[in-house]
Amino acid sequence: MCTFVHIALCTIVRMGKTDTPQTSHNTIARQTKQISQNAATSRESSSNHLRHNDPLRRQRIIEACLEVIATKGVNGTTHRAVAAAANVPLGSTTYYFSSINDLIYRSFEYFMIQSADTFQNRMKRAKTQTQAIDAIIGTITDDLLSTQQSLAVNLELYAAAAHDARYRNITTQWMAKTQHALQLHFDARTAQLIDDIIEGATIRRAMSHPLPSIEETRAEARDALSRLLPQAKPTK
Template identity: 35%
Template sequence: MSGTRRQAPNDPGRKDRILDATLEVVARDGVHGTTHRRIAAAAEVPLGSMTYYFDGMSDLLAQAFARLADTMSLQYRRMLEDAADTAEAETAVVDLICGQAYATHRELTLIFEMYAYANHHPEVRSTMHTWLLRSRESLGLHFPEHVCRALDALVEGWPMHRSFDDAPLDRDLVAATVHAVVTGLGGAAPAGRA
């Protein structure tokens, strides 16, 4: 029976490799320089795989950015879950801002690309919104909502500034700022939330 039915792929990891390769190409060439051909070459898959798994470049980018957001949200969450109290949670926030464990240069490049693409792509905009809510939820393990909003703005914004600044980030300044935000805006989360 000749068919239009798709058979199970003989390379079950191919879709994941394509998504990973998409992020690599975006990090290297930007969204504007990302093509099916470059992704296929980076993933070492036939060019036809692009249309087998994805409904065009827009769908491919949306799924790749969703993968990035999920991965980074999990890292963010783990760092805050490991904190035993408010002081450790503040240290975790400082690590999110200063450390390379959360936002490497490559990841910051991808975040820049995702922010720009989200301005013109509703699905990626929704991914960004969900990511923002997940970040605040993670911070909410230790802090009240209004403090979470302020801290998340620091976590997202300061590393972006760092990537364009010639001077190294002053960890003591970051720690003092985080502490000032936490204490100045109301401290720890209400009992039962942490």
């Protein structure tokens, strides 16, 4: 664009040589302003074209960021790595997000909202406390621990929250949403204790070597819940 403006200005100067100095100056000023306006319009048009032709690009970038976080950790997450994972131009990540920290934060926030909504839907579908207990165990084994990516993103969020208060906003919201959903079936204190069991079971499995099987984790979660809720004991 700089070359284009330079050529245009040179042309204007040559055209203005027959004018008086004041007329030439005014002509150059007007035409320079028009060139700048045209360039700005072109940039805005390009941005609108990007948004209109790929409305899901921002979402793809967030999902790709979660993949990168799961494999490389927060410290290894860069604009370049996310752009490659999302298969988008590098400039797309900076277009939608003000910084890499903003992108990471929004990705964790999205992960939290999706997880909390899934749990809430499980609790809403449960009609009894027994069904709610089954749903809680399902959350641990089928949602939070269903894939290595889910497990890794969980742990990365915990680690980020331990170092940065901004991420504690996300974990605090997550706990509040979880306990609110649990209170569809349990009192507030019991809901808090159940949430502790969910968090503990998730972290324990992640930190164990070798990893316990899903069946073992399910049995341990039911045992822990049964010590708080007698109706959680497995039927023989």
